[in-house]
Amino acid sequence: MKDNALISVRGLEKSFSKDIQVLKGIDIDIFKGDVVVVLGPSGSGKSTFLRCLNRLEEPTGGHIFFEGTDITDPKVNINVHRQKMGMVFQQFNLFPHKTVIDNLTMAPVKLLGKSKDEAKKDAMDLLNRVGLAEKANAYPNQLSGGQKQRIAIVRALAMNPDVLLFDEPTSALDPEMVGEVLDVMKELAKAGMTMVVVTHEIGFAKEVATDVVFIDDGVIKEKNNPQEFFNNPQDDRLKEFLSKVL
Ligand code: ADP
Ligand code: MG
Numbered sequence: 001m002k003d004n005a006l007i008s009v010r011g012l013e014k015s016f017s018k019d020i021q022v023l024k025g026i027d028i029d030i031f032k033g034d035v036v037v038v039l040g041p042s043g044s045g046k047s048t049f050l051r052c053l054n055r056l057e058e059p060t061g062g063h064i065f066f067e068g069t070d071i072t073d074p075k076v077n078i079n080v081h082r083q084k085m086g087m088v089f090q091q092f093n094l095f096p097h098k099t100v101i102d103n104l105t106m107a108p109v110k111l112l113g114k115s116k117d118e119a120k121k122d123a124m125d126l127l128n129r130v131g132l133a134e135k136a137n138a139y140p141n142q143l144s145g146g147q148k149q150r151i152a153i154v155r156a157l158a159m160n161p162d163v164l165l166f167d168e169p170t171s172a173l174d175p176e177m178v179g180e181v182l183d184v185m186k187e188l189a190k191a192g193m194t195m196v197v198v199t200h201e202i203g204f205a206k207e208v209a210t211d212v213v214f215i216d217d218g219v220i221k222e223k224n225n226p227q228e229f230f231n232n233p234q235d236d237r238l239k240e241f242l243s244k245v246l
Contacts, residue, residue: 007065008064011025022045086159087165088164088165091172094152096141101124105158119158146177146181164194166196166197166199178201206226217237222235
């Protein structure tokens with residue numbers, strides 16, 4: 001592992017069966033403040049990679065060092081580390097029968113030991129930050145997709161994570177709502193949040209990524225700054241991929 005990396009991934013493998021090896025040895029170092037955008041064809045293992053990082057999927061090989069701890073070690077209490085890795089999903093995953101404020105305060109009260117009042121105050125600060133304070137008492141089904149996703153981001157932030165993992169956060173949204181979610185993500189990036197983002201939003205990658213990664217056939221085929229990645233791709237499969245999405 002790299003001493004000063006927030007996350008060091010070494011030889012990460014994931015098989016779902018003898019025949020299906022999805023990740024075939026992923027190596028990457030992610031540093032504090034990095035915004036890593038992950039691109040790749042559908043089915044190439046992007047979600048599997050992200051879900052292995054916080055062990056929502058159990059890796060079948062290799063190591064993940066997070067803040068200096070090998071979190072693939074079966075002896076670690078993964079919950080302790082997972083709390084520090086917020087995750088935002090394509091489908092929001094808010095609790096439908098709880099209000100926005102309850103969605104936001106549950107985990108901080110239960111897992112961080114905050115008082116209900118303190119958790120509420122902190123949640124309201126975050127809601128103000130994304131312009132949704134007036135939705136505190138709404139239920140998720142009373143919100144637009146873009147609002148739901150901004151709440152999901154706030155919910156992740158409420159745990160004060162050291163890294164945020166995004167799995168296609170705008171893919172389920174109507175086009176007119178993509179911008180409001182990307183704007184929140186851009187602000188987080190500017191504020192120095194470490195982020196790993198699986199997305200097809202090339203504009204976002206060009207504007208805020210520190211590194212863009214191309215996953216194909218279970219490995220990282222290319223990793224570069226956005227300028228080089230998009231203007232001077234080396235890998236043939238990446239060239240082909242970019243010719244379709246640019
Ligand atoms: P991506 O996010 O890049 O579209 P995924 O990581 O979701 O790709 O999936 C990569 C491959 O792993 C696909 O072939 C998918 O069918 C397979 N896969 C994902 N999850 C499972 C699972 N739980 N069981 C079996 N196969 C899976
Ligand atoms: Mg996916």
